[in-house]
Amino acid sequence: MMKIVEKYLWRSVLVPLGFVITALFTLWLTFDVFDKIGRLMEKGPTPWLLAKYFLVQLPDLAQSILPVGILFATLYVLAYFSRHRESVALLAAGMSPMILARPFLICSAGLSLLLYFFSFSLSPTAQANREKVKRQIKKEGIEENSFSQLVYRSPRMPGKTEGTLWYIGRLDLRAQTLQDAEILIRTEPEGRDRYKIFAASGQYRNGVWHLQNARRVEYGTETGVETAGPILPELVAPELTEPPAMLAAKLVPPDVLPWPEVARLAGDHARLNQRLRAPYATEHWHRLMYPLACPLLCLFGIAFGMTDARRNVAATVFSSVFVLFSFLVFTRLSVALGQGNRIPPFLAGTLPIFAFGLAGLYFFAEKVGWLWELQGWSEEHPRAGIWLRRIGLVS
Numbered sequence: 001m002m003k004i005v006e007k008y009l010w011r012s013v014l015v016p017l018g019f020v021i022t023a024l025f026t027l028w029l030t031f032d033v034f035d036k037i038g039r040l041m042e043k044g045p046t047p048w049l050l051a052k053y054f055l056v057q058l059p060d061l062a063q064s065i066l067p068v069g070i071l072f073a074t075l076y077v078l079a080y081f082s083r084h085r086e087s088v089a090l091l092a093a094g095m096s097p098m099i100l101a102r103p104f105l106i107c108s109a110g111l112s113l114l115l116y117f118f119s120f121s122l123s124p125t126a127q128a129n130r131e132k133v134k135r136q137i138k139k140e141g142i143e144e145n146s147f148s149q150l151v152y153r154s155p156r157m158p159g160k161t162e163g164t165l166w167y168i169g170r171l172d173l174r175a176q177t178l179q180d181a182e183i184l185i186r187t188e189p190e191g192r193d194r195y196k197i198f199a200a201s202g203q204y205r206n207g208v209w210h211l212q213n214a215r216r217v218e219y220g221t222e223t224g225v226e227t228a229g230p231i232l233p234e235l236v237a238p239e240l241t242e243p244p245a246m247l248a249a250k251l252v253p254p255d256v257l258p259w260p261e262v263a264r265l266a267g268d269h270a271r272l273n274q275r276l277r278a279p280y281a282t283e284h285w286h287r288l289m290y291p292l293a294c295p296l297l298c299l300f301g302i303a304f305g306m307t308d309a310r311r312n313v314a315a316t317v318f319s320s321v322f323v324l325f326s327f328l329v330f331t332r333l334s335v336a337l338g339q340g341n342r343i344p345p346f347l348a349g350t351l352p353i354f355a356f357g358l359a360g361l362y363f364f365a366e367k368v369g370w371l372w373e374l375q376g377w378s379e380e381h382p383r384a385g386i387w388l389r390r391i392g393l394v395s
Helices: 002-041 047-055 058-083 086-092 097-122 126-137 259-266 274-305 309-339 345-368 370-380 382-390
Strands: 146-153 162-172 177-187 193-205 208-219 226-228 232-237
Touching (some): 058 097, 058 309, 097 259, 274 345
Antiparallel strands (some): 146 162, 193 208, 208 226
């Protein structure tokens, strides 16, 4: 009998969850299509290219839609159960509230795994891929991951005696090449010029720049007289170890970089100071924690949904929307403060999940009866009860 009831629960959860998520994606895409279809049709694109333009953004949309979808699907199912007294009948028949909540929690964990998969590379590069398709529709040249007239200055690090200043005519991140480069090597922190390298082109290989048609110009330490060397077909510069992604780091926001690149820049203590690493470290912790928003919001949905829907439906919906809005605003604010180096990156990326997660666990534990069991346990263990009363879990 219990297996039949559990199958019914799973069917009652999966169907509304799929419907809510599909409806949210469809609604978002419908507004996007009506907003942009007129301008795109003027270029005469093929149906496949037009569909690709709108569908390529789905991994990025999933970051916003999936947590919202699990929250409202949970509220809908539990409100339906409450309105038809099904949840009352199941609990009266001896079913544990935890068993009733289990399908929701498992589905939310599955959505979290899906968000982790998307955030690895698909979600960050979705907007760049969309712009690429847009250029194809407009029949424009595609210059992917290419930058012109780039200036880069190496950060000052404690104990570092040399710094570099780069002027690059063109930088290609995909091919790991540059053109028309002028690189000045200076002493730190005095800022005195030591020598300069001119190069027509270069390629980054094995952690070092290999420059072609390059000339090195030395500056006299006392006289300041320039001494130009010969033009070399190839010049290997072991002192120039900055990778192309670092040279263009200020031009590429952290949220559009693949996760491995973000983690590499976040952990590069040798070439980036704390201020420059903060945006990447914050983004790294944010991507590590944000997918947990699915089970977090599911906890609130279960806690708010296990009510009498006929009398408290308005309060339930309002409470859920308020929690969702507060969580999204607090997350954006924490990430902004972390990327601006106002708070530690670890705190910026984890604080929203921990804060709202603890609140969700509290409401969830209250609904499934764990707090009542904790109250009785604290009476049997007075020492533990003192600490539980201090943090407000028992009275």
